[in-house]
Amino acid sequence: AQSVTQLGSHVSVSEGALVLLRCNYSSSVPPYLFWYVQYPNQGLQLLLKYTTGATLVKGINGFEAEFKKSETSFHLTKPSAHMSDAAEYFCAVLWGYQKVTFGTGTKLQVIP
Amino acid sequence: DVKVTQSSRYLVKRTGEKVFLECVQDMDHENMFWYRQDPGLGLRLIYFSYDVKMKEKGDIPEGYSVSREKKERFSLILESASTNQTSMYLCASTPGLAESYEQYFGPGTRLTVT
Numbered sequence: 001a002q003s004v005t006q007l008g009s010h011v012s013v014s015e016g017a018l019v020l021l022r023c024n025y026s027s028s029v030p031p032y033l034f035w036y037v038q039y040p041n042q043g044l045q046l047l048l049k050y051t052t053g054a055t056l057v058k059g060i061n062g063f064e065a066e067f068k069k070s071e072t073s074f075h076l077t078k079p080s081a082h083m084s085d086a087a088e089y090f091c092a093v094l095w096g097y098q099k100v101t102f103g104t105g106t107k108l109q110v111i112p
Numbered sequence: 113d114v115k116v117t118q119s120s121r122y123l124v125k126r127t128g129e130k131v132f133l134e135c136v137q138d139m140d141h142e143n144m145f146w147y148r149q150d151p152g153l154g155l156r157l158i159y160f161s162y163d164v165k166m167k168e169k170g171d172i173p174e175g176y177s178v179s180r181e182k183k184e185r186f187s188l189i190l191e192s193a194s195t196n197q198t199s200m201y202l203c204a205s206t207p208g209l210a211e212s213y214e215q216y217f218g219p220g221t222r223l224t225v226t
Contacts, residue, residue, distance in 0.1 A: 009152065102154045
């Protein structure tokens, strides 16, 4: 089994500030990596994913993430936070056929 | 758009009751999953199914069973509900292709067992 570590269960940023949500994984094979977002009382939806190719991946709503193999990291960033970004964010790694491990989630609070 | 629906958004059951949670997807996906979500623990896989009548245990299958009689429908069964099964339950599906390993989630069922 693989593990996914999300540093910080709660992150607060001011509106307009940089958003940085951290994710580190353990994997002995090249992983597929994902970020999902969950708005209150909803299911998860995909923000972005890394499979192969370019290590900087752009997703929806202005988010992007960079796969750094040497650091086993896949941090999520957004240059300027918006109030609508307040949600819980989950990092996930696919490490075998349909074997996905999710991180424990980071709740993002955006302060006006 | 892929749509994954769950039969109930909120459910309240008593200890010892048999509980059925239903999930339906409309995109002909081969794979379907049941997770439970608890604060601070993220999502934990209960069971998944890769074909009709096929199932595989996830990380926390104890106290649960599943049924997949039709490709579009995947049911989670709590044989005898207990208070420690109070949780948010999320269903998801994926097609079988490697480049499409994105999971499509339903809105969730918040189950309370009293």
